[in-house]
Amino acid sequence: MANYSTNDFRSGLKVMLDGDPCSILENEFVKPGKGQAFNRVKLRNLKTARVLEKTFKSGDTLEGADVMDQDMQYLYTDGDFWYFMEPDTFEQHQATENAVGDALQWLSEQDVCVVTLYNGSPLSVVPPNHVELEIIETDPGLRGDTAQGGSKPAKLATGAVVKVPLFLDQGDVVKVDTRTGEYQGRVK
């Protein structure tokens, strides 16, 4: 991979830092009038998702990371791996539980996810922002109780547990925002 100097650092650039692939979030050039120039850089470690702040001498370089984001369709899991397919080439990739991470609780077959590939293997998976899932377990609904305010936990088909209004029942399909885990509405 190419090397990038602090002058090339911009939001979204993927670089290697201490052996881990990182994505640059912010890069600020700092220079006291008479002093040495340096860059304050905010990066996200793509393996751990932790955000860290580092200071570099201006002109320092980091190796680029072989990381790319790709839309892929989720196919199935065999319990050990989760399988994704590139829609254009039909090429399949297997992701570990670690790579799938929190996306696990939202994934239904055929969902289109953003899979981050590092050296060709899935490093992380971002589920669709909104998913529609069936309630498979919840306390019985109180018919007619559509008043605001009350909520109860409901377990969805993929295993996620979200808070839903009291009037919903097992078998109802709900729309959920996967970024916040919040109920958005009833689908049918």
Added chain:
Amino acid sequence: MIEWKPGASLEALRCRAKLMAQLRDFFACRAVLEVDVPLLAKSTVTDLNIDSITASVGLADAFLQTSPEYFMKRLLAAGSGDIYSVGKAFRDAEIGRKHNPEFTLLEWYRCGWDDHQLMQEVVDLVALLIDDPHRSPAPVTKLTYYECFTNVMGFNPHRAELHQLRTIASQVASGDWFDQSRANCLDLIFSLRVEPAMPAGIVVVYDYPQCQAALAQISKDHNDDRVSRRFEVFLDGAEIGNGYLELTDPNEQIARFNEDIDGRNEVNRPSVHVDEKFVASLIHGLPACAGVALGVDRILMNILKAQTIDQVLTFAWPRC
């Protein structure tokens, strides 16, 4: 689509024009003479951390000037009396939210004044330029480098051992800074810890560490530590200027130039030669004086509450 439009709004253009008129009026009232010095010259500064943009004239190397300092001091040595210059200065590779490689610098010299008299004049000018009838006047704070550093870090920057400074710089800057000089470690700690804790308004910090003297005289502070008679001006936490009780001793100046040149060679920065015409003027005799340079664009950023220097320049470097 090609981005051809200016970064500055019409309001920013008007604000700059008004500011230029105000500062010319300020100096006219105080009988300080405006001078127009070259931007293009055959020599340049030896500063360890400032790189000049090179050009060529005929077949000879030339440099865009990083400040009007040497030409202005040659005028002072020739007997000009109090002078100011407002114009462009150029510094290579300085590009960022608050930096543009071409920027507007206001620089002036007061003969027979010391640094504290000049600090007062700087405060008067900046207060005038940022004055907003709808807001209360900006508070003014004046303190030593020792005070503002010690308040935040809890130790004396002038007496700290180099290894201690390197350890602390490596902590605050999260990295390995163990090969860095005393001056660089102090700058890192100051920029990352001390500056963000500065009070709002106009802050003047004086008595800089001896290792950051640049072209300032050296003296002793109340703790008997050797400090440089250099000051910096901050506006709402952003550096806007740098001033000195000017060094007039040519031998000391030549020694500092040679130190700079050795330092540049050590870290493989482009080599430069000493400006001999400037040295000759010092040997002839620079009158006792104090001088300061202010970044006009940074002051405009403050007045216009601009987040980037691009918003106060017609065409910042990415638009050029």
